Amino acid sequence: MAANVSQAQTALSESGQFSKCTCQSCNAELTYQNSCCKKWFCRTCNKYGRVQDHPNHDLCYSETESDFLHNKIYAENTELKKNVKPFYKRALEYISKEQSDIPQCFKTAKEHIDICEHLLHKQVAFAARYFKNVLEEKERQQMTHISNLRKIFEKRLDELEETLQENCKLLNVQDLTKLCKFQSSVDRWRTNTDLTGFEKPIFKPNLMVHENSPHFLGNIIYEEPQNCSNQLNIPTINLENIQNRFLRQANVVDVLQRRPPEHGLCDVTCVESQRILTSGQDKRLHLLDLSIQDGDSILQTYKVSCESPHIAMSESRAVFYSDKRDKTIKQIESLDSNRINTVLHFDNLEPRGLAFSPANHLLVCLVGARRSIIARYDARLKLVREIEYKDIDGTCTKLFREPTFVCSNEFSDVCVADHALREVIVVNFSGVFQFSYRGQDEKSFRPHCLVTDNLSNIVVSDNVNQEVHVLDKYGQFVTLLTTGQKIERPGPMSINDEGKLWIGESVSGKIKVLKYLD
Incomplete structure (x- = not known):
């Protein structure tokens, strides 16, 4: 197994293509989760495993660090x-x-x-x-x-x-x-x-x-x-490069309906290329599957403790969600389990959006009356950093007022949609302010959710003006995504491992899958 994996890794690094191998535990095909990650992923076992000893499913912290580096x-x-x-x-x-x-x-x-x-x-x-x-x-x-x-x-x-x-x-x-x-x-x-x-x-x-x-x-x-x-x-060179990758018009390749639609959509996160986990106002997380052609696309439902939770999935495929009711972060151990554990608790701050960085660090939006921050936790859920201030010309000012959605790109930059400030704020891995974006029309811009793609572009949904903005990693405006089908009240978004954008309509509960890069 180790020899086969080593050869596959060499082939991947030389050719840039995905390699294949077989799980010794269940004989299922293993694939790389993404083009620059050295971890094998077994879809059948539904877990990450070490290359040298996949059946044990025992990924140690040092290996996580190696993969991140x-x-x-x-x-x-x-x-x-x-x-x-x-x-x-x-x-x-x-x-x-x-x-x-x-x-x-x-x-x-x-x-x-x-x-x-x-x-x-x-x-x-x-x-x-x-x-x-x-x-x-x-x-x-x-x-x-x-x-x-x-x-x-x-x-x-x-x-x-x-x-x-x-x-x-x-x-x-x-x-x-x-x-x-x-x-x-x-x-x-x-x-x-x-x-x-x-x-x-x-x-x-x-x-x-x-x-x-x-x-x-x-x-x-x-x-x-x-x-x-x-x-x-x-x-400028980066902008020229990525503009050549954009399709003239984004293609809607699939449409899913979260049922019942009257519960709307709060958040979504891609699980695989064909599956997505959704949350709404019904205290349920629904796992939807595109491959189910006939009837209901809901593959599985998970009961949660609150309405409209923000959700994220770790590398080990554990589901985390924020419970604003009791100010906690809870964890569903895996997609095969309904067991829920409380892993983080906050006294005076309300948790909102969640995301995982390339280092498998959990990013949490925390909103309070006196302070609002982005907290970073390592793989063991130990607090690493609180991001709260920016220093401009020796003057220290607060970065956030109501950070609601967060994501991270391949350089571990942290991108935040602040609903109160009505702007997108980006800091680097160390929390140093990089830039902010207030839309093409500053008076009407209302950023809702944001995600980053494999080019480190930032995709921002505006569900008031019903627009989807795209910025590059330097904060330069690239384009507004347009489709043949109108996206009503674009809200939560996620990008799968194929680079397709899953964007939910906040009110109707529909999820549209877009291909916008060539």
Whole structure:
């Protein structure tokens, strides 16, 4: 089994395709849960298992850490290859072009000065020599600046290649001690040397008598190329890449109905590519199955202790839900069990939205009269961090007022929909504020739920304006998702392992499955 799995892992890492293997416990086919996770998943056993000893279903904490670090390295390499490396290549092309164009511009400016000198004869000879000297000195400075910039970007590109090679080597390392020494450098590569200083001289003659010689002849002005900074940066390249992946119109590939529809939809979470768990106002969680073509699509129902709970599923496929009534987080041990345990209790804070990060950390939205926070708990449900404040120019202010839905992308950034502030707020893994989004029309925007896809885009539903917004990981607006069928009151959402968006209609209880990426 271990040998087969090792070969499958090698095939996956080299080809980027999903590999297959067989569960020794039940002979069912094992598959990877996602393209960058090294865990095997047995759909029959309904659990994760260790690659070396799958039948025991005993995934230890150190293996979880190894998987998370592999996942993080894989995500960093993807970012470096798709966005950072193309930026450096494009920057070098731009520098080369300017290195060729600027001498010609200086030559042209000198020629204009020669023409002016000829027209004014001896009267302007002194002024002409003065401006030539100024241009020659400026040209030397410009070319020195360009040459230095070129060396910087060539050196950083070489260092980037070394980082990629080192990260690729780490992807094949299973030793947790070595993996824990990994330090992410992606923020370093995102910090770029400004591409400024490409000033092209234009000589403007002034034949009027000027009281301050030699400026009666004219002035030299330097113009920067237009839109250089806007076009040459990593977020712009990322936006170009992902826009090419979007379909012109999202396709509704399936529709499910949560019954009874009058109980509406509070939250949803994908279980598999064909199954989704839903919650409503009826103190029930319903497991729906797309493969059931005839009759009711409800595969199983779970009784819970409150109405409209927010739900999330861990890597071990345990279901967690928030109980606002008694301010607790409860756990249904597995999809095969109705046994419910209270795992977290809050005195003065009401739990709302739940989500799991790539590190299998539980993120909890907590709302209170005096403070509202996002709490992060590790795989053992020990508190790791409380996210509450942002620091802007040395001033500490509160991030949230009513955080209601939360999700996390492949870089473990935390994305929050705050219903009171009417904005989407994003912080990094350490809780440092990154950006916020208040819609295309700030006055009418009402973010309801949000999820992230496999490109780290943020998909946001607005159930008041009946829109679905898409942002990239830098907070740039990408598009509004449109479909042939109108989505009434878009509310809770989830994305399955095939990248399809499951979006619920809050009032009707319908769940529509959308394909929006090519």
